[in-house]
Amino acid sequence: MKKSKIKATSEELYNELYFYKIAFENSNQILTNEVLEKHFLKPVILNKAIKKLHNEFLSFNAGVIGIALKDKETLVQKFFIGIEKDAIYVACNCGMPSQELCEHTFYGLGRFIKGHNGDFKPYYWPGIEIDNHGLCKYLDIKISWHEISIHPKKELGRLFITSRGFDEIDRILFDEKGSQISIKKNGYEKLIGYHFIYNANQGERAHFPFLLPFIGVANNTDDILSYETYLMHDDRSIGDISLTNDQILLNDICHKMQNLASSTRGDRLCCLKDKLSQSQMVEILGLWQQAIPLIKKQPYVKASYSFDMRSLAEKPGKKDAEDFKIDNGTLSISFFLKEHEDFFSLEPIIHVYEKDITESFWKFPFFIVDPLRPSYYHFHLVDNIQDDTILEWFTLGGNKLTVLKQDFEEFNNKFLIKIREHYVVYYLPLKSRKRSLLKNQVFL
Ligand SMILES: [Zn+2]
DSSP, X not given: OBGGGTOGGGTTTTTTOBOEEEEOSSSSOBOOHHHHHHTOOSOSXXXXXXXTXXXXXXXXXXXXXXXXXXXXXXXXXXXXXXXXXXXXXXXXXXXXXXXXXXXXXXXHHHHHHHXXXXXXXXXXXXXXXXXXXSOOSSEEEEEOSSOEEEEEOGGGOSOOBTTTBOTTGGGOOOOTTOOOBOEEETTEEXXXXXXXXXXXXXXXXXXXXXXXXXXXXXXXXXXXXXXXXXXXXXOOOOTTOBOXXXXXXXXXXHHHHHHHHHHTOSOTTHHHHOHHHHHHHHHHHHHHHHHHXXXXXXXXXXXXXXXXXXXXXXXXXXXXXXXXXXXXXXXXXXXXXXXXXXXXXXXXXXXXXXXXXXXXXXXXXXXXXXXXXXXXXXXXXXXXHHHHHHHHHHHHTTTOEEEEGGGHHHHIIIIIHHHHHHSEEEEEOTTOOOOXXXXXXXXX
């Protein structure tokens, strides 16, 4: 495979060299060790002399990377890498006599993978002419021993290249329908925000948490200045505010949540017995799972404790509206079985990320709450209804259960065995100081 496969401009420069092709085998232009090793058929044991060498970037002439393999300051070998979309072409001054990858390039590419993650994207500029001296009309190319940095010339700003696109374009998240258009109202901006209404009441006043969209006004520094109204069912009168696709989706979720929350109003544990409510709970959980990633992208989100949804005001109360954090997929639940003189106790252990919040958490329907500061809470959505009901059940029972030793066998067979099927249980025997994983201990 001769140089003409690389670039027309490299014709004259690399005429004498044999170029060996290594396909990336991925679409990221990243060469991995696994792929590299497929091309080196000799046993992958390199002699000591080679292993002392390091790479130094030499040139980028005609867009072909030139690298020196050096032993301290002494040049040992030079090799070259041409980059295409799907493959690199490597050549070595040793000429690769048997037309196989030589140990210089194998070792040098290995060093490149180590130092640069095998990433050839920064050196791929299709259609941009780089001359035989490494100069280019559009690019600033700087070579130092440890890197070749290539950037569009400053006056060009970002440079779009077919099949390469813009650098870092992936970091920009485009809303499909364009960003929210704010309406200035006497110098202030009208906004749509979302209010999280939660409750941990008992009995008649209990309801499930839900979100409601609201209309408000923001001041120049983007703080909510005042609230105008909640957007209740089917209320499409949002005047001049143009909704994003996310907001249309969220509003729909909000109204479904509100309907379900009002129809499931009442005792928090009714759902354990009532099959219909159980399916409604699954539905509410599903809505929250959809809502959380969307809510996290919204600029105006507040929360309030609700004492009874029958007395829901027309708009959020400014004094009651709190900032909060909300996440899902962050909870980890385990249990702690402890032996005492005459009885055993069982308690839930709650972690969010790596943080143990067993001593401080609150249980609200569907959420575990980490009270970070007064009036600033972190809500963690439960993963499933089983977790929610079990934790709810524990919370309503003072977060602990006790079983006398004489009753333990039946407790174990009827309850603990089920807990152990679903959760990790730690055990602390009497007079022991170290809790360990509960395996198949004989308890009595
Ligand atoms: Zn070689």
